[in-house]
Amino acid sequence: MSAATKAMDQGGYHCAITVKVKEGKVAELDEALVQFIRRSLNFPGTTGVHLIRPVPGSGDHEYGILRSFQSEEHSRKFYASELFQQYKAETEHLVEGEAVTRPLHGLEAFFRGGNNPPPRWKMAIVTWLAVFPVVVLWSRLAGPYLTMLHPLVVTGVVVSLVVITLAWLVMPWLTNLLSPWLNKN
Incomplete structure (x- = not known):
């Protein structure tokens, strides 16, 4: 493993996911996400999850999820896992289209090591x-x-x-x- 790869793995791997919810399904998806997040925290290599809910009354139906893993390999295993596939099958009737996932590589990713971002x-x-x-x-x-x-x-x-x-x-x-x-x- 190169020094650059080691340095990146030490900082972990972080991704941002956005999910668009179908009209009238926000509460149902919210409950499903909370349950899934609880189950997913025990998945090997997972180091954190933050759920960003739509502002109540705003009419926005988009959720944001920030997931952190020990490495990109842990992320790949998570998204290929039976646990994640089961979540997708359970919630496909609640969401519009596919979730959009993008890795965080900039400075925003470097400060995501603990439960809360530092000051x-x-x-x-x-x-x-x-x-x-x-x-x-x-x-x-x-x-x-x-x-x-x-x-x-x-x-x-x-x-x-x-x-x-x-x-x-x-x-x-x-x-x-x-x-x-x-x-x-």
Whole structure:
């Protein structure tokens, strides 16, 4: 396993799911989701679930579900499991179409290690601790080789290197390292 893959696995795997509910079926789906979430928390590799309900009286019929797993492999096993297939069969008459699932890869995923997200000031400190040295590093390493390019191109190249380094190495490693502090009440 590469260092980048290890770093990503240490930060876990997170996905956002949206489910559109059929008219008049919100209460029934809500109950089914709550029951399913309770059962699913014991599935191997599951590290958390957050349910985002539609605002009462808004006319919105869309639920949001944030699921966290130890790794992408745990996520794949969960969605292929009999438990999940049974939930889908039990609720297909309550939803419109298929649920939309998208992995969370950005900064929003890095701070999802505990039961509650850490305070914003802690997230800001960790982000600064990650961004500052990486910007300095890539500016110093790549900058001298890019002097013949337009300053906007140089900035674009450096920012691209910074984002790649943050997303695949530094943020997963740093949030894992600092998770006891981040998740401390």
